[in-house]
């Protein structure tokens with residue numbers, strides 16, 4: 001399989017997604033707009049400096065102001081800048097809002113590698129396998145410090161922040177391998193914190209999912225063995241999560257069948273509006289569930305006592321991903 005190092009013009013890497021094409025249009029517009037104004041301003045300046053250079057006996061005219069010119073140099077740049085803002089906002093919001101049918105892959109950044117967890121329970125390090133022409137949503141977290149996940153060929157970049165989930169998505173259009181960088185200085189081996197996205201054709205993807213290696217020699221499947229102390233067999237991520245809630249004692253206080261124990265049930269929790277003790281409501285997304293486990297007292301559910309112990313330091317990032325995937329599967 002080839003490594004995509006071709007260039008798309010103006011020194012930019014190849015355009016591996018539709019979003020890349022959108023970003024490049026905006027970038028090229030800004031580039032040529034800058035060239036236009038550079039020539040207008042610097043060219044005009046040079047012309048005027050020569051045309052009106054000091055000559056014997058010259059006396060300048062006294063100019064008090066010109067409302068027309070002032071109006072033009074205020075209104076034209078205002079419209080241009082607002083237009084650039086609207087354009088940038090439109091592309092940005094396309095980049096951050098994943099389609100609802102996107103396939104979810106969990107990404108963990110740690111000093112100094114990238115780990116990927118797939119819904120079916122597979123786990124790889126340094127290699128992110130995705131199917132071509134399918135939207136993929138990355139749900140990202142950090143085991144230690146601030147990292148940033150950047151795929152130049154796809155023009156997507158998102159910070160990976162300790163203590164919370166962030167996300168980004170892409171739909172790969174170009175098969176083969178694409179470089180991933182960490183773009184937030186994160187310590188000694190930051191520059192070596194690399195990975196690659198491997199975009200597979202539908203038949204290669206099907207083979208990879210079944211656990212066979214893919215044409216070209218790469219594509220050895222890493223099935224998670226033991227991580228963070230808990231035995232994680234080759235079962236789906238939600239199934240791993242279910243086992244973890246048993247191993248960590250969550251089941252003493254929580255059910256997954258709708259019945260209330262000491263704490264609320266997980267059933268129907270994900271995506272629902274949770275009423276809190278202070279009268280406010282919150283939508284139960286990935287970050288709410290993570291916070292409920294790490295800082296249970298930060299948001300206490302209405303009608304329950306704040307008796308849940310914190311699991312700070314007791315649940316690793318890969319375990320947290322499995323538990324969240326499990327609760328999410330009980331919609």
Ligand SMILES: [Cu+2]
Nearest residue numbers: 147182186193
């Ligand atoms: Cu990093």
